[in-house]
Amino acid sequence: MSRLITLLLLYRSGYIVGKYISIEKLIEKTKETYYEVLQESSVNWHEGANSYEPFVKYYLGVILNAYREFSSRVKLLTTSGLSKPDRIRETIKETLGKITIAEIMQKCPDISHVTIQRTLVDLRKKGEIIKISGGRYTSYVWNREDE
Structure with missing residues (x-):
């Protein structure tokens, strides 16, 4: 109360x-x-x-x-001109520590689960993010080694 x-x-x-x-x-x-x-x-x-x-x-x-x-x-x-994958990328990049798919969906409610998953696969292939753990507890962090 x-x-x-x-x-x-x-x-x-x-x-x-x-x-x-x-x-x-x-x-x-x-x-x-x-x-x-x-x-x-x-x-x-x-x-x-x-x-x-x-x-x-x-x-x-x-x-x-x-x-x-x-x-x-x-x-x-409000960032104009960013595509949905770019917004997902920026969301992860701006997050201190790890972030889950559910948290990305919460921060970007207008982006579908499929688009988020597809973008995460692409970002991993490019080495921009790192996948932590697996299954139910999967999370991602921005790869700050190249910065």
């Missing part, structure tokens, strides 16, 4: 990124850290000597992450 109220307060203060990027999903991805900072912020609460700083810093980081993700999506959608 507190996260829902926080989201409402953010909207009322002009921080509308939560309408486009799920802040709840970002918290879910980092739920271990979320519970750690909640615990850290509650130490000595009964004595009135706790510090909310760890939680505030964490939550501000989540909001900043949401704006970065939103900015990244808008940048890709």
Whole structure:
């Protein structure tokens, strides 16, 4: 309930990124850290000597992450002249760390699964991306060795 109220307060203060990027999903991805900072912020609460700083810093980081993700999506959608394979390429290139097909589909909802798979095969053949693992846990990273 507190996260829902926080989201409402953010909207009322002009921080509308939560309408486009799920802040709840970002918290879910980092739920271990979320519970750690909640615990850290509650130490000595009964004595009135706790510090909310760890939680505030964490939550501000989540909001900043949401704006970065939103900015990244808008940048890709508004970049004129890029073909769908080029947008997939740029999505992977702009991602720090690994990315899955599901995440690519989330960032590029107008591109079909088949087009994404075809583009991934082409990018692997060219050596631009590296496939990590296989099967259900397959992910890809941009090959930064040639940069």
